[in-house]
Structures are given as C-alpha cells and as structure tokens.
Amino acid sequence: MFDDIIKNKANEHEAPVPPDAWDNIVKKKKKRRLAFWWLSGGALVLLGISLAGYYFLQGQEANGSNELVTSSQRGVELQEPNDAGRNETAVVEEKNIQPEVDANTAITSEQTKTANDLNKKEINTSKPGSTTINNARATITITNGEAGEENKRSNSKKKWRKSKGRLLAQQTSPGVEEMAAVKVEDNSNTQILEETVSDNLTMAENKNVIALVVPDKKAVTAEEEKKKPDPEKKEAVNQNTAKKQTPKKRWFIEASAMPILTSSNMDETIVFNRTLSAGNNTIVYNGNLLKTSIEPAVAFSLAVRKELNKKFSMGAGLQYLQLKENLSIEGKEINTTYTPVQRLVNGQLVPDTVVTVSEGTRSITAVNSYRQFSIPIFMQYSIIQKKQWSVSAVGGMYINISSSYQNEIDRNAAAPLLVTPAAENKTQTGIDVFAGVRIGKALGRKVDFFVMPSMRWNLTKYTVENSLLNRRMNQAGVGFGICYKVK
Amino acid sequence: MTERELIEGCINNKQEAQKQLFNLYAGKMMSVCLRYANNEALAQDILQEGFIRVFKSIHQFRHQGRFEGWLRRVFVTVALRQVSKQQLFFTDAAILDSQDHSVAPDVVSKISADEIHALIRKMPDGYRTIFNLNVIEGYSHEEIALMLGIQATTSRGQLLKARKYLQLMIDSKNEKIKIDCSNKI
Known part of the structure; x- marks a missing residue:
C-alpha cells in the first residue's frame, strides 16, 4: 500500500525542465554527427595514407x-629471328667453322638448352630431329627445326630450380634463339654432344659458380655461401611490462587476426650470375631481379593489455606472420x-x-x-x-625475435646445384614500429x-642469410579481434 | 498530432516531432533523472543523453505497451549507466529509531508528489537507487542485482533500509506539520 502510493505519486511527478535542455540536445546530436564524420574521415585518411605508402613503395620497385626490363628487351631484340642477324652471329661466334659445309649434313638449328631443368625430366619429341638427353640430374633438350617464332618461344615453359638453399625457382623460358650452323657428319656427333653435355653436368658439381651479386660487391660462390657463418644474434630487448600497477586497473586479453599487404623496398639491385663450365661446354647465365611481390598475408596476434590510468594502457604479446614472396628473375643465357x-x-x-x-x-x-615471430609492445x-x-x-x-624459412625445395631434384641441405634458417631481425586507430x-x-x-x-x-628477402618491408593492414576483460 | 504520429515523425528524424515529444515527456523524464542522479547537473546530462538515445532507438518501439513505460525504461538504463560511472556505495545510513515504523496510508496520501519526490531525493545514493528500481520501476531484486552487479540479497537489504528511512522521513515531516499546526492554534 505504502509502496503503491509512493509509486503513483513519483510517476505523476513532473520536474521543471531547464530552458536550454532542448537546445543542448540538438547541439549534442550535431556534435556527434560531426564526430562520426571526423572519425570516418580520419580512418579513411589513415587507410589512404597506408595504401598510398604501399603503392608508392610498390611503384618505386x-x-x-622497368629499367631492367628495358635492358633485357634489348637483349631480346638482338636475338630476333631475322636471317641477317643470325648470320652475323654466326660470323662472329663461329670463327672456327669451316666455310664449306656439306649440304647434306648441315643443320640450321634452333637449340633450346636448359641445363638446369632439374625438376622436370621431360622428353621433348614434338619435332622431328629433336633430341633429349637425360642424366640423373638434369634434362637437356635440343630441338632442331625451323622454329624461332616469338610465339613458340613464349610457349616453351621450363622449370628451373636453383638454390644455395633458399631459392625455389620455376623457370619460364621463352626459348632460346637459334644459334649456329652446325656441321654434323653423322649421328655419332649427336652422341658426342650428348656425352659432352652429360659430362659437363657431372663435372658441374665441382665447377659451377652460383652467386647472388650485388653491384660493387664480390660475388659469393656456392661454397663460400655454405661456409658463411650465421649472423650474430642480436640481444632480445627485455621489456618488462609487469610494472607496479594499482590494483584497480583492469587487465585485458586480446586475440586478433590482421590481413596485411606488404610492400618491399630493396635498396640494392640484385644481379644473378651463374656459370656452368666443363670441358668444352660453358653455360653462362646473367640475370637481374626484375620484380618481387609479397603476397597478402594474415598476421595472428595474442596480447595482454593493462590499464595504466583512465586514458592510457600498455600491452605486450606475440605475433605470428607467414609471408610468401614471388620473385622474377630475367636474364640472358649463353651456351657455348x-x-x-x-x-x-x-x-x-x-x-x-x-x-x-x-x-x-x-x-x-x-x-x-x-615465417616470423614478433613481440608487439604497445x-x-x-x-x-x-x-x-x-x-x-x-x-x-x-621486436622481431625469430624468422625462418621453410625449405620447400625437392632435394633430389635440385641436386647437383644444391650443394648443402638447406636447413631452417633462424635469424633475429630487429625492430619495427607501428601506429593505428582502434575502434x-x-x-x-x-x-x-x-x-x-x-x-x-x-x-x-630484414636480413636473412642467403635470401633475396633482405630488404625493408612495410605493412599496411586492418586487424580484427576480440578483447576479453580479465578483471 | 497523436502519439503514434509523433513516434513516426521521430522515426523519420523530423525535428519538429522530436521537439514535441520532448515537450510532452521532458517534465516526467526530468523527474526520473532527478530521482537517480544526486545532483541537478547530472540529471540534466541524463535527460539529454536519454532523449538522444530515445531518438536513436525509437524505431525499436513496437507499440505493444505504453510508450511512456518504454521511455522510462530507456531513461532508467541511461541513468544507471551515468550513475554507475560514479561509484555507488551501498552503506547503512544512521537510522535514529530502530523500531519498526509503519506510516498510515492516509498520511502518505496527503503528501504531495513534489514532497515525495523531494524525500526520495534526500535518501542516500544506494537506498535511493534500489528503492527507485524496485518500488517505482518494478524491477525484481534479481534484475537489480544483474543491472548493478551486486548480490540480490544486498538489494533486498538495501530496500528494507530504504523503506524504513523514507518512512522515518515521512514520519518526521508529519510530526513537523502537526507541531506547526498546534503552534498556529
């Protein structure tokens, strides 16, 4: 009864409303709308800056x-399948060939040689007169015929793997241009050639030179690379986040996944040289790193955060990230x-x-x-x-505490170029900084x-030994996560 | 303009309708705000925040009950949020007379709504909040416990004390009136 009377009277009651109440409501509504647009604008600007930065770095790369492509194209132009050019080449290169050629045995050949097609042991029998030489380690395909058209070249795909451990390569060979008029008297010459090349490749185990050459720096041979010691591990920075906190401050556990786009910025041009020489056969390859692109990836993080005061909080955690990088190397190969x-x-x-x-x-x-593990401190x-x-x-x-490669190279197929087994390479990689807006x-x-x-x-x-990944890599991303209040 | 039309206008974000709705209910809602807030400034904040919230979520009202009831619930929610930013202490106020008090209904009936409102506002924060939620808004102790993050038993205890406190205040007010009247005679 008492409660009912009180309830009724309280519900009936009307209090005087401040005269400016409505104006304040209207102002607040406008202010919030503005705040929303500011925030949206800010987020867009941040996203724009991130993307612009990313594309700017991509553009630089x-x-x-482009410069490399141009020089490479020049090389291609020289090899255009025009007869005049072909003859010139023959004149220049074939000093020792006797001018009189037996018409019955002379072969104008376009030869496609891929001395390191280690992954695919394929037999090319698509054209008459083609010869395929297989040995335990490599496939050499010599195709005789009138081929030489650009489109045929572009259709020829070959796999190529090289490694001083860290490079898994797939070669797309547009084909090798014609080269020389060869005088072959009988089929045994083909056999000789087979044996020669086969021997070469066997000997190549001892004589090949595989190097990633940075201009003005000495080339590193395969053996030198092998002996190169691991870089000294940097001291991990010990961040003690468990500072004294007042007991009222809350703790949070945060788990997040962040799709990222990575831009890489190499400060040096990479030139790729390889020479295979044995007996009377030499294969020289000079390539430039044309393009690298790092695929979009997802970083996974787990962190603990603690309130320091009403406005600030501090956290630390662990982040895992796996990046895949596509490399494109293009160059000229001369087989003599x-x-x-x-x-x-x-x-x-x-x-x-x-x-x-x-x-x-x-x-x-x-x-x-x-693969990379980092400790975010924020x-x-x-x-x-x-x-x-x-x-x-x-x-x-x-703080990037560990980075490693997963070796994807088929060891049997990669031999003999792959001299030593490529174990997982672990390296400490330094410090990154980051900034973001969290909603x-x-x-x-x-x-x-x-x-x-x-x-x-x-x-x-990023300095990972024997890797083409040595460069700066900036990342733009949007993280999505869940935060759980512990206290 | 009928209440339904007003609500439709507010859903369509028409400022005229919003202002009319405000004028219609601002007094009662201000009363609600003052009952929960321990000062006028906070009450004004709750009023403004409450109406902004109402305009934002008025489309959720399904015309299945009284609109005023829905409005009150929104305001109570906003008020509790605002009040909970400040620490709410559930302490025992000094009650002078420990004996049970029961105020006669006719005595309470004679007290005006303004006076009742003023008496409720004089209660300590903890008592007042529980009393408002249980007696006036009709929430159960379990619901209150959930809303305030306290035990249901705490809510019950606080309500008993709040009721006694209010009865004492009404009683003392009644005594005062009696004394005043006798002095006049």
Whole structure:
C-alpha cells in the first residue's frame, strides 16, 4: 500500500525542465554527427595514407624493374629471328667453322638448352630431329627445326630450380634463339654432344659458380655461401611490462587476426650470375631481379593489455606472420659448345672444331616462404570511451625475435646445384614500429570486438642469410579481434 | 498530432516531432533523472543523453505497451549507466529509531508528489537507487542485482533500509506539520 502510493505519486511527478535542455540536445546530436564524420574521415585518411605508402613503395620497385626490363628487351631484340642477324652471329661466334659445309649434313638449328631443368625430366619429341638427353640430374633438350617464332618461344615453359638453399625457382623460358650452323657428319656427333653435355653436368658439381651479386660487391660462390657463418644474434630487448600497477586497473586479453599487404623496398639491385663450365661446354647465365611481390598475408596476434590510468594502457604479446614472396628473375643465357669433328677436304679427313653458341633469354620465377615471430609492445591512448564503443590511438613497436624459412625445395631434384641441405634458417631481425586507430564495440560486459587499421614500418632491414628477402618491408593492414576483460 | 504520429515523425528524424515529444515527456523524464542522479547537473546530462538515445532507438518501439513505460525504461538504463560511472556505495545510513515504523496510508496520501519526490531525493545514493528500481520501476531484486552487479540479497537489504528511512522521513515531516499546526492554534 505504502509502496503503491509512493509509486503513483513519483510517476505523476513532473520536474521543471531547464530552458536550454532542448537546445543542448540538438547541439549534442550535431556534435556527434560531426564526430562520426571526423572519425570516418580520419580512418579513411589513415587507410589512404597506408595504401598510398604501399603503392608508392610498390611503384618505386616497379620503376627499378622497368629499367631492367628495358635492358633485357634489348637483349631480346638482338636475338630476333631475322636471317641477317643470325648470320652475323654466326660470323662472329663461329670463327672456327669451316666455310664449306656439306649440304647434306648441315643443320640450321634452333637449340633450346636448359641445363638446369632439374625438376622436370621431360622428353621433348614434338619435332622431328629433336633430341633429349637425360642424366640423373638434369634434362637437356635440343630441338632442331625451323622454329624461332616469338610465339613458340613464349610457349616453351621450363622449370628451373636453383638454390644455395633458399631459392625455389620455376623457370619460364621463352626459348632460346637459334644459334649456329652446325656441321654434323653423322649421328655419332649427336652422341658426342650428348656425352659432352652429360659430362659437363657431372663435372658441374665441382665447377659451377652460383652467386647472388650485388653491384660493387664480390660475388659469393656456392661454397663460400655454405661456409658463411650465421649472423650474430642480436640481444632480445627485455621489456618488462609487469610494472607496479594499482590494483584497480583492469587487465585485458586480446586475440586478433590482421590481413596485411606488404610492400618491399630493396635498396640494392640484385644481379644473378651463374656459370656452368666443363670441358668444352660453358653455360653462362646473367640475370637481374626484375620484380618481387609479397603476397597478402594474415598476421595472428595474442596480447595482454593493462590499464595504466583512465586514458592510457600498455600491452605486450606475440605475433605470428607467414609471408610468401614471388620473385622474377630475367636474364640472358649463353651456351657455348666446342665439338671436335672431322671434315672431308680433298678426300682426306681433317680434324676441325665446331663451335655451337646458343643464346637466349631465361625468365625465372621463384617462391620464398618466410615465417616470423614478433613481440608487439604497445601503448594505447583512449580518445573516446563510451559504454558501447571506444576509439583509441595505438602505437608501439614489434621486436622481431625469430624468422625462418621453410625449405620447400625437392632435394633430389635440385641436386647437383644444391650443394648443402638447406636447413631452417633462424635469424633475429630487429625492430619495427607501428601506429593505428582502434575502434572497439562492446559485445557484452566482458567482451569487446575491435577493428584496427594500422601501418607498420620496418626500421631494421630484414636480413636473412642467403635470401633475396633482405630488404625493408612495410605493412599496411586492418586487424580484427576480440578483447576479453580479465578483471 | 497523436502519439503514434509523433513516434513516426521521430522515426523519420523530423525535428519538429522530436521537439514535441520532448515537450510532452521532458517534465516526467526530468523527474526520473532527478530521482537517480544526486545532483541537478547530472540529471540534466541524463535527460539529454536519454532523449538522444530515445531518438536513436525509437524505431525499436513496437507499440505493444505504453510508450511512456518504454521511455522510462530507456531513461532508467541511461541513468544507471551515468550513475554507475560514479561509484555507488551501498552503506547503512544512521537510522535514529530502530523500531519498526509503519506510516498510515492516509498520511502518505496527503503528501504531495513534489514532497515525495523531494524525500526520495534526500535518501542516500544506494537506498535511493534500489528503492527507485524496485518500488517505482518494478524491477525484481534479481534484475537489480544483474543491472548493478551486486548480490540480490544486498538489494533486498538495501530496500528494507530504504523503506524504513523514507518512512522515518515521512514520519518526521508529519510530526513537523502537526507541531506547526498546534503552534498556529
């Protein structure tokens, strides 16, 4: 009864309303609308900057690549299948060939040689007169015929793998241009050639030179690379986040996944040289790193965060990231073979030497796989804190504690070029900094969902031994995660 | 303009309708805000925040009950959020007379709504909040416990004390009136 009377009277009651109440409501509504647009604008600007930065870095890389492409194209132009050019080449390169050629045995050949087609042991029998030589390690395909059209070249795909461990390469060879008029007296010459090349490749185990050459720096041979010691491990920075906190401050556990786009910026041009030489056969390959692109990836993080005061909080955690990088190397390959033959002059057999020079462009694409563990240490500043949602600025650093390669190379197929087994390479890789905006939405009393667009800048160049991945890599991404309030 | 039309206008974000709705219910809602807030400034904040919230979520009202009831619930939610930002202490106020008090219904009936409102506002924060939620808004102790993050037993205890406190205040007010009247005679 008492309660009912009180209830009725309280519900009937009307209190005087401040005269400016309505105006304040209208103002607040406008202010919030503005705040929303500011925030959206800010997020867009941040995203724009991130993307612009990414494309700018990509653009820089592409510019560098264009120069290389141009020079490479020049090389291709020289090899255009026009007869005049072919004859000139023959004149220049085939000094030792006797001018008189037996019409019955002379072969104008276009030869496609891929001395290191180690992955595919294929037999090319598509054209009459083609010869395929297989040995335990390599496939050499010599195709005789009138081929030479550009489109045929572009259709020819070959796999090529090279490694001083870390490079898994797939070669797309547009074919090798014609080279020389070869005088072959009988089928045994083909056999000789087979044996020669086969021997070469066996001997190549001892004589090949595989090097990643940075201009003005000495080339590194395969053996030197093997002996090269691991870089000294840097001291991990010990961040003690468990500082004294007042007992009222809350703890949070955060798990997130962040799709990222990575831009890489190499500060040096990489030239790729390889020479295989044995007996009377030499294969020289000079390539430039045309283009590298790192595939979009997802970084997974787990972190603990603690409130320092009403506005600031600090956290630390662990992040795992796996990157895959596609490399494209393009260059010129020259294969020179000196074949002893006997020529019939005035009814007598005279010993002579046929020099066969094959020249062509070779494109190589490779995939590098790279795994990385980092410790993110960050500060979070609360800009807007509402019951249902919040906006914070986040910044900090990533201490990259470990990076490694997963060896994807088929060891049997890669031999003999692969001299030593490529074990997993672990290296400490320095420090990155990052900044972002975090927008949180309460899902319950203890759980928040958050979205965090952020940008990560690579301060210390990634230096993984024997890898083409040595460069700066910046990352732009948007993280999605769940935050759980522990206390 | 009928209440339904007003609501439709608010859903369509028409400022005229919003202003009319505000004028219609601002007094009662201000009363709600003052009952939960321990000062006028906070009450004004709750009022503004409450109406912004109402305009934002008015489309959720399904015309299945009284609109005023729905409005009150929204305001109570907003008020509790605002109040909970400040620490709410559930302490025992000094009650002078420990004996049970029961105020006669006719005595309470004679007290005006303004006076009742003023008496409720004089209660300590903890008592007042529980009393408002249980007696006036009709929430159960379990619901209150959930809303405030306390035990249901705490809510029950606080309500008993709040009721006694209010009865004492009404009693003392009644005594005062009696004394005043006798002095006049």
